[in-house]
Amino acid sequence: MRRLMFLIPLVLFLGLAGWFGVRLKQIDRGDTPDRLPSVMIDKPVPAFDLPPLVDGQPGVASTGLADGKVRLVNFWASWCAPCRSEHPILMRLAGQGVDIRGIDYKDKAADGQAILARDGNPYAAVARDESGRTAIDFGVYGVPETYVIDRQGRIRYRQVGPITPQDLQNRILPLINELSK
């Protein structure tokens, strides 16, 4: 018993080192400590009605998000560099028939329009949130952020930061498939 006591520090060290190892792996996969869990999961989308980015086209409103279709709501901005790296993935998703609603966050309308004209528009509808208040209601703390909305208009998943191909394969596409059943 006495002898085994000497092993306690070693065991503690190995446990700690093991935990550090696990966290390093998780951080490698993008699960960094600055990513906050959303308190909005499983709650209905907050009420909002935002004007369209392009005049004459439809905007985005909370009432249109509970019509039995699974959707993504993507917060983005023309000034946001990670949004540009995410853009091809959104284009691919839209090509596969996924309904993505865009919300241009605290942006100049002309800048947002110019980016979509240059890089392509993956959004079924795109609105502008000039004050950023709707984003705050969603709990957005940076762009891009993407929310998976189920048939009943509830938030089921939040992606903080750009969607990576891994996130798409491992989380978002399986969730969309499951919710669409």
Added chain:
Amino acid sequence: MRRVLFTLVLAATLLSGPLARAVQPDEMLPDPAMEARARAISKDLRCLVCQNQSIDDSDAPLARDLRLLLRERLVKGDTDAQAVAFLTDRYGDYVLLRPPVKPATYLLWFGPFALLLAGGGLLLWRGRQGGKGRAEAVAPPLTAEEKAQVALLLRDEDEGKGRP
């Protein structure tokens, strides 16, 4: 010379802190009492962008938006608790720089005291064990025969000094 320079830099650093304010004059409320409430609340709210600064300290645009939102809520007649709840409904407890005491945070709040108690207990227990150990270590006095043996051994050693 170096000392004077050091003192100057230190003084400048310490004095510039209170002068640097993230809160802009255009954000402030006309009612000083309400503004003071807003300041007090926002000192305890975390900026979600900087994550270790309060929204009162942070220059991030989101912090400014949250400061304005908070002031709007107060003007609309929210109590301090209601205004804070408005933000925790959206951002969770993480937005609070002072975590609430609830089952999920018991480890955080009481963990250090539990460790202190456990450490104290261990020390106490070890102290008792050690005391017993010492008591056993006090050997009975040497018998006359043993004393003679010791004397012999010591003498042997003295004589041996001359040997190579």
